[in-house]
Structure formats: structure tokens, C-alpha cells
Amino acid sequence: MIPAKRGMEVVKIGGPVYRIGVGGGSASSMEVQGDNSMELDFGAVQRGDPEMEQKLNRVVRACAEMGDDNPILSIHDQGAGGNGNVLKELVEPAGAVIFTRNFDLGDPSISTLELWGAEYQESDAILCKPEDSDLLKKIAAREKCPINFVGTVTGNGKIIVSEEENCDISKYLNNEDKNLDSSKHPVNLELEVILGKMPCKVFNLREMPLQRFPMKLPNGLTVLSALDRVLRLPSIASKRYVL
Numbered sequence: 001m002i003p004a005k006r007g008m009e010v011v012k013i014g015g016p017v018y019r020i021g022v023g024g025g026s027a028s029s030m031e032v033q034g035d036n037s038m039e040l041d042f043g044a045v046q047r048g049d050p051e052m053e054q055k056l057n058r059v060v061r062a063c064a065e066m067g068d069d070n071p072i073l074s075i076h077d078q079g080a081g082g083n084g085n086v087l088k089e090l091v092e093p094a095g096a097v098i099f100t101r102n103f104d105l106g107d108p109s110i111s112t113l114e115l116w117g118a119e120y121q122e123s124d125a126i127l128c129k130p131e132d133s134d135l136l137k138k139i140a141a142r143e144k145c146p147i148n149f150v151g152t153v154t155g156n157g158k159i160i161v162s163e164e165e166n167c168d169i170s171k172y173l174n175n176e177d178k179n180l181d182s183s184k185h186p187v188n189l190e191l192e193v194i195l196g197k198m199p200c201k202v203f204n205l206r207e208m209p210l211q212r213f214p215m216k217l218p219n220g221l222t223v224l225s226a227l228d229r230v231l232r233l234p235s236i237a238s239k240r241y242v243l
Helices: 038-044 050-064 083-091 110-118 130-144 191-194 225-232
Strands: 009-014 074-077 096-099 123-128 147-151 156-160 187-190
Touching: 009 050, 009 083, 038 074, 050 123, 074 096, 074 110, 083 096, 083 110, 083 123, 083 147, 083 156, 083 191, 123 130, 130 147, 156 191, 187 191
Parallel strands: 096 156
Antiparallel strands: 009 123, 009 147, 074 123, 096 147, 156 187
16 A cells, blocks of 8 residues: 555546445434434445446456556555545545545435535545546456546545536646635545544564364265366356446
8 A cells, every 4th residue: 555645646436426324323223213204214225236346346446466467556445434435435544635526426406414413335536646536447347347536635634525617627736716705615624634643553473383184085075076066166166247
């Protein structure tokens, strides 16, 4: 993982924005929040899309298999908190501007608040160099996976969400963003204030000796025939045939 640097592209790969996971787990539980409306409860429920997950994984794998030429400099899977969490952590501490107009919306009625907080699945955020954007677009097109270039790392230490029609990055890179119109920039915050300086967690690992035993197969069963049987099981075999 390479730290975010000024000028890097902020990219979302995977499914479009849907009104999914809005409000988090507590909002989806009628037992916890008995006065919830039916609309809120349904919007809070997580709903997966295995086909989109497969496409997303193929894009990531194709990039990883390029070795030193991998265009993905940093990657973060989207989970709790949606874009409001994954994009902040991805660009920390450099900061970035995110343009809402650059997101694919599964529902055109989705608000900026829902876009920023929805926990829709099958979506990753990545950083790449501007010169690698065409390569990423080609890989995503080959795998039929949506890709959105949603913002740029600014280096000013802020996370800014812009609703402007004109997605002009120059004023953010040239430090001309001191007096932004708050009606068009619902989020304009210092990353250090939001995320703080979390202490690094330390993991102490100990290697445990393993007791190994020689493999024993039943009479009449070979390794190749056993593999042939096991790899035919849908739960183990490649899932590429489903697409």
C-alpha cells in the first residue's frame, strides 16, 4: 500500500451507488429500533450481488498479476460507513476532493447524504497515477465492471465533497479552495480532526510446531482421481461458468 500523494486519482470500481445499508445495522432491526419506518428498514438491509463481486475481483486480480506494472497503488474495500469512511481512510493524511457527479447512481433520486453514507456492496476504492487511468478503464471494460474516477488527492489534508456541475480540480490543487460555497460542498473537513492519530495495534505472533502425518488414501483411490472428484463439486470448483 502506497500512501496517497498529491495528484493521484481516486477511483471507485464495482457496482453503482444504491440506497443500501443506509443507517447501519441498528436501523435494519425492528427489535432494536421499534419505531423505524418500513422504508428505512428496507434501505438499511444489506443486499449482495455475487455477479458484480466476481467482475470486481477479476479487475483486481488482473491488476495484481501485472506485478511491478500494477496500476493499483492502494486499495480499500468498502464496508461500514460507505464512501464516507473508505475514501477518507484511503487518502489519509494527504486529503482529496470528491465529486458527487462522477459516481454512477443505481437510482437517480439518491441524495448526497445517501451517496456518502450508504454501505452498498461489491465496491472498492483505489488510488492510481493519472497516466494509468486509461489502462484501468480498459481492464474494467474487458471485465464489464463499472469504474468511476471520482476525485483527486489534493495534499491539503482535507476531505472535500463537491456537488459542483463543473468538476474542475485545478482550484483544489492550487490552494484556491479557502472560501468554498458550503451549499455546494457539504463536506469540507480536516482529516486529522476526523480520524485523529490512532495508535498502531501490535500483534505478537508465535510459531507453533505442527504435528504432521503422512497422507493415507483408501485402497483403489489415487491423488488424481480424488482431485477429479473434489474439483467437480460446485462449492469448490471455479465459478466462472456462472457468468
